[in-house]
Amino acid sequence: MITWQGGKRLLPMTAALGLILAGCGREDLSVLRPQGPAAESSFDLMKLSITIMIAVLLIVFSIAAYVLVKFRRKPGRREIPVQVEGNFKLEVVWTVIPLILVVILAVPTVKAVFAAGNDHADDPDAVKVKVTGHQYWWEFEYTDYGVKTAQDLVIPAGKDIAFELRTADVLHSFWVPSLSGKIDTNPDGTVNRFSFSAPNEGVYRGKCAELCGPSHGFMEFKVKSVSEAEFEQWLASMKAPAVLPEDPQLAETFRSACLRCHAVGDQGLAVGPDLTGFGSRESVAGILLNDDTGADGAPILENIQTWLRDPESVKPGNTMPDPKADLGLTDAEIDGIAEYLAGYTLE
Ligand code: HEC
Ligand SMILES: [Cu+2]
Known part of the structure; x- marks a missing residue:
């Protein structure tokens, strides 16, 4: 039993945990605020599994509470109650219900996983971007346009972006929580591909999600989703002749x-x-x-x-x-x- 003394000790811990968790809610860095179809599909799966889990939890706990109260030892009763073992109907019920729940979870999950596998590599409408992870910065090359940049990935809103990912050194992981899942950049030379899009214009924060050295935590980048016209303008000015210091x-x-x-x-x-x-x-x-x-x-x-x-x-x-x-x-x-x-x- 939690005594008042124990409760008093729990209080600051609970408060601290609440504060720490509140820090996870940054608008531009949260899987709980999806800003694109890829992130939305993961979020939908999370909502589905959490809903099922809560329903199971409520039902099981209600039954447990009911049984605890209803069948508790009554005052004055000393004898051991009749011992029941095995009940065919119940056994079938609690085998079949979880099976149905697993199927309800599996169908949309498998569908979403296959949809996430579409890397748009051969899609002529997709914008191709070659991503290279470096200790501790990100390089973005727009192969169709001959433009290279770093740290800020500028993309046209709504378009599918076809990524091709590599690393120049160690294992990194490319992650924009509000837009999609993670994908590794592998040191063995394999090229990973995936795709996402950002329908809404805005700036989204990205992170390296694989411990890669002392400055791993600072290996951030931004995704800037801009209008098609702004994107074209950006490409053109990136290709303009170099500007050097005047002096x-x-x-x-x-x-x-x-x-x-x-x-x-x-x-x-x-x-x-x-x-x-x-x-x-x-x-x-x-x-x-x-x-x-x-x-x-x-x-x-x-x-x-x-x-x-x-x-x-x-x-x-x-x-x-x-x-x-x-x-x-x-x-x-x-x-x-x-x-x-x-x-x-x-x-
Ligand atoms: C030996 C190669 C090398 C030389 C020489 C060098 N840098 Fe860098 N610089 C780097 C690397 C590598 C990074 C990325 C560091 C990181 O973020 O981990 C970097 C990062 C930067 C950044 C941040 C880039 C960004 O995308 O935000 C700036 C600004 C910069 N360097 C300016 C300079 C200037 C100015 C000089 C000359 C005085 C210079 N660098 C000389 C290798 C070099
Ligand atoms: Cu990293």
Whole structure:
């Protein structure tokens, strides 16, 4: 029995649990708020199984409670009641009912699993995206358009996106909870395919869902669902010629220190995330907010500066060299590049 003392101890625990669970409800990162057909079909299955479970629970517990009360030992009765064993009718009932319940669960589940298997790889209307997981960032390549980007997956609302997923290093898992289930990127070279769509325009958060190293928890990305016209516009501006820092000296520093790993437009290499149109991104390195413009109309540089001054402090174990310690940049050069990157926006 729970005494008042015990109850008092349970109270803060229950409160803490409530608070912790409340944190699971983030609007843009929840399977309980599906925003697309793939996530809706999983959510429907969850609702179906939970409904069945609650019904079973209520019925079984009601019967148990009824039996406990009805057949409890009455005052004054001392003899052992008649011992009954085996009842054919009851045995049939509690074998057949669970079987029916399993069938009710299995049919829609199998249907949903097969539907989820449609990867739209050969669908000419689908937008093909090659996803590569890296410790600790995501690369997105639009193979039909010759465009590459990182961290922000821009997609046209309502269209099926045909994904082809790989990893550059270890096992990762690509997961946008409000849009679909997870899919692994396998280190053995296998290519995984799947598909989802986002009918509503908006920004959805994605996560790496497979422990991949010290900065696994920071391996976030965004899915930006935009109108068809905005998508076309985005593709066009991603293909526009590279914009480099205006100051020729700073441009030279950027070229020699940064473009051997990063690409902007048609320049540089794609060892690290493509930085084309960086100012229009939702985030810096996937995890820091890419702040918008401040009250004075100038971009807020704080988070880009934080990253460039010490990438290791933001994402421990990431492979970008420290601009100051390893690449020899001065604080002024770092600030100049931060300003340039923040101002490098897309149409
Ligand atoms: C040796 C290759 C390398 C060099 C050189 C390098 N970087 Fe990086 N950079 C990376 C990698 C890898 C990441 C991804 C780190 C992560 O998120 O795990 C990255 C991430 C970034 C990001 C965040 C990207 C995003 O998608 O949000 C910015 C901004 C950036 N680098 C700027 C620079 C600048 C500016 C320089 C030159 C001073 C530079 N980098 C030099 C490899 C490099
Ligand atoms: Cu990961």
